Amino acid sequence: MAVTIKDVARLAGVSPSSVCRALADPARVRPETRESVERAARELGYHPNRVARSLITGRTANLGVVLPDLANPFFPSVVKSIQTQARRFDYAVFLSDTDEDPAVEVPAIRALAKQVDGFLLCSPRAPDEDLRSFAGEKPIVVLNRRITPFPSVTADSTGGMQQAVAHLHALGHRHLAYVAGPRTSWSNRDRQRGLRAATAARGMNLVEIGHVAPTVDGGAAAADLVLATPATAVLAYNDLIALGLIQRLQARGAEIPGQVSVVGFDDIPVAGLVGPPLTTVAIGKEQIGRVGVDLLLELMADAPARSAGPGRRAAARMPAAPARSVGLGRGAGPLPADAPGRRTASRDSTGTARRVLPTQLIVRGSTGPARQK
Amino acid sequence: MAVTIKDVARLAGVSPSSVCRALADPARVRPETRESVERAARELGYHPNRVARSLITGRTANLGVVLPDLANPFFPSVVKSIQTQARRFDYAVFLSDTDEDPAVEVPAIRALAKQVDGFLLCSPRAPDEDLRSFAGEKPIVVLNRRITPFPSVTADSTGGMQQAVAHLHALGHRHLAYVAGPRTSWSNRDRQRGLRAATAARGMNLVEIGHVAPTVDGGAAAADLVLATPATAVLAYNDLIALGLIQRLQARGAEIPGQVSVVGFDDIPVAGLVGPPLTTVAIGKEQIGRVGVDLLLELMADAPARSAGPGRRAAARMPAAPARSVGLGRGAGPLPADAPGRRTASRDSTGTARRVLPTQLIVRGSTGPARQK
DNA sequence: CAATTTTCTGGAAACGATTCCAGACTGGCT
DNA sequence: AGCCAGTCTGGAATCGTTTCCAGAAAATTG
Structure with missing residues (x-):
């Protein structure tokens, strides 16, 4: 059904091996051969079967x-x-x-x-x-x-967390909360580690709130727990959680950032569009x-x-x-x-x-x- | 290097064909054969090469x-x-x-x-x-x-546009604007067509604003053009454009929805999180x-x-x-x-x-x- | 012009699986 | 015991391509 290298070879009047050479490495065949192979290939609309190729080359691209x-x-x-x-x-x-x-x-x-x-x-x-x-x-x-x-x-989670903590510290925050992402996430552990180091270095208080799904719903689920702590600022594992936090915190009547400051992580494309726009740690x-x-x-x-x-x-x-x-x-x-x-x-x-x-x-x-x- | 069907055949003491049968359709071989093939396959960690398979079956999965x-x-x-x-x-x-x-x-x-x-x-x-x-x-x-x-x-763009227009009509809007998406987009033409029909049916005024990229920036670029029209409500080709519109309209000092109402299309996941939350036409x-x-x-x-x-x-x-x-x-x-x-x-x-x-x-x-x- | 190298080409093997075909074996039946 | 149908198996062909090898043709050299 599909056009194969043999069809091209037949039309061009050469062997399949020559067709292969002509197309893969034109320098290895006579110009006339190359010409006739290319014409035949074009005429038949030949495109090499990458599956067959990868079988022998071991490369799939x-x-x-x-x-x-x-x-x-x-x-x-x-x-x-x-x-x-x-x-x-x-x-x-x-x-x-x-x-x-x-x-x-x-x-x-x-x-x-x-x-x-x-x-x-x-x-x-x-x-x-x-x-x-x-x-x-x-x-x-x-x-x-x-x-x-x-x-x-x-x-560089550590660096990012340091910047975030420095920012919050400068704003007068002393009690922070962290909403953790999935237990199985290395990034979560990395960020958590970085945050602990940063808060410890400045003698700040840190409350960690259990593992939630890295989604808006996960953030919403954690919001009420945050309000039950003395934290004046909360850092989320990622932006989605932060968005969920904001959403639910506002629903509970908490002004943001008036009553609680929120920091995300990732800088997803919509972070700047929400109300209020999200302060977050951007990664490339x-x-x-x-x-x-x-x-x-x-x-x-x-x-x-x-x-x-x-x-x-x-x-x-x-x-x-x-x-x-x-x-x-x-x-x-x-x-x-x-x-x-x-x-x-x-x-x-x-x-x-x-x-x-x-x-x-x-x-x-x-x-x-x-x-x- | 990788383990092939031959290796399994050798270890199981049968032919490659039998290995193939045993794994593909266990009912076609004797239970003992099946057993020994399965054991050999497990022992060697054999996984059939889907590339080779697809070459002969013509199916790639x-x-x-x-x-x-x-x-x-x-x-x-x-x-x-x-x-x-x-x-x-x-x-x-x-x-x-x-x-x-x-x-x-x-x-x-x-x-x-x-x-x-x-x-x-x-x-x-x-x-x-x-x-x-x-x-x-x-x-x-x-x-x-x-x-x-x-x-x-x-x-069903037409149906969606009808709902949107009915909604806006009920709110007293008579002059609408539409911010069009990519020229090459069929959806854009479809939505535009639906919107024209819906506005025409109610004798409403519709201004169409050129083709912009279906992105936040595209929407922002169109915002000022919208303000230059008598439209009190604007429908965007999609939510991203709508988000960009809101962003820029607010930056220009226009209250939303006080001065201009904005309707998007698609109901992307963040549509409900922005300020103000976006009214939009959802599709499954x-x-x-x-x-x-x-x-x-x-x-x-x-x-x-x-x-x-x-x-x-x-x-x-x-x-x-x-x-x-x-x-x-x-x-x-x-x-x-x-x-x-x-x-x-x-x-x-x-x-x-x-x-x-x-x-x-x-x-x-x-x-x-x-x-x- | 012969000898030698170089260039170019076709045939065959290979990749790893599946499938066809035919032969070997089993069991049931007369 | 002999025959036949059915089950099970191994060998060979196949998919479409690349690559190895050897031979033919061309080009180069003395």
Whole structure:
């Protein structure tokens, strides 16, 4: 039914091998051959079957992206940047939304494993050891979490929390509350850790409120608990929770920021549009995806498709992933962080890359001077 | 490197064909064979290579989703529901974001064509004839647009606009403005058409404001133009534009809804969180994806992978797509529209399915009585 | 012009699974 | 015991492409 390489070969009057060569690497055939093959291919509308190709080359030109919840506006931003960067290198993207269910993650990865050249795991929720079982099988880069031995891209939660706490301290707040996200979220632990350090450093009081879903509803559910504490300001695991908090706090009659200040995390696109606009810690969502893809491509270049030996032939046709693209810095986001120097790149003791992206407090309307007791 | 069917065969002491049979259809081998194959497979951690399988079966168990912009919160909702429904039938999802560029669409489809069993095109922006060139090649279902000969899932824009206009009319508005979305968007034309009909029916005045990007910035750009008209209420192509309008109108000192009422379209998740909460026309985003997948699976069952003849063998192992799943109605959304009767299913003259999903006006805080001149 | 290198090409093998076909074995029946 | 139907299995072919290998043709050299 579909037109194959044989059809082209027949029409062009050459062998399938020559068609392959003519299309893959025109320099390796006589100009006349190239010409007639190209004409035949065009005439028949031939497009090589990537499935068949990947069977023999071991490369699929696909990337797998696994994330917990596309309904959280943070993730579409990341996926979009992944998509953009992947397309630049002619990679297509598989998407798998696990719906915040850790148990779905491993099967999801497993299902995609043979169809992709590598994975980007965004904020994976599965236990470390489950994920580690994929080490060595496929190149994997983890976003928003650190699991040896995988390269990772994370945000500087500590720095962000320090900025946020400094801001609140300057406004006179001394009693803070933190509304925690999912128990299985590494980011949550990271942010919580950063917040504890920051409050401790300034001798501030911190109340932590249980684990809630990282959604608007989760935030709403925590609001009443917040009012029951002496906290004059509350920091949320993420913006969605913060939005839910504001919503419910206002419904309870609490003025924001008059009675309670609220700080989010992520700076999702709508953060500035709500009433009052949300003060939040911004992280470079576009950078996460871009850096993640670059890291993954580097990793894939090191661990080639089939043979383990370095310097494979196929690598020649693979677009160069490394330095060049990293340095491009196209589409500088709102963060001034795109300057090379600001991005922290390090390697741990085993040599795996760890990129930590800078964070930045965006002060909007949801924070103000602490109320007087 | 990876474990293949041969390895399993060797360990189990049988031929590769038997391994295949034992795993695919246990009833076709002796229980002992099945047992030893399963043990060997488990021991080696064997997972069949889906790429190799699809080469011979012609089925990939992948779906392709193409959409214009994941940053528009409308699309993640749709993708998520597609993903959920696809997973239920063991399909994986390829995602391609075209960044609102019509020219990218056809190559994007082309690149995925050989790796998927069918496509869901969400709000495609490419010209009809370009997309029609894929007819017959692959099963395609179009969402938010109608292009013969493809089955489609659309929202009842006319009904939605009628509700919105009735609402505004009742509030005393007589002069309306419409801020149009992308020129290439079928939905925009559909909504515009519906709005014209609705206003004409009531003898209301309608000013149409040029095509803007379907984003917050697009809305902000149109705000000043709105103020220059006699309109007391403005309807936007979508919620993002409406949000941008509100933002900029407020910045210009216009009270909302005191001076201008604003109506959006889509009911994106944040619509209720902004200040003031947005009055908007809701469409069943979860339904769109679910119905789209069901329609596509039906279509794929009719037009099987390889041979054109009906009643293929492979179809037996493919989960039944039709009625059963459609009727499930799991996870009923906020719309009462999940009841079977309310969803309009029709077929045009050529017999292609056209599902039109109901819309519903959600009245929130951004609309109020018309200001007195 | 012969010898040698280089360029170019076709045939065959390979990738990992599925499926067809035919042969081996089992069991039931006469 | 002999025959037949049915069950179960292994070998071979297949999917569409890439790649290896060897041979043919062309170009270069002495």
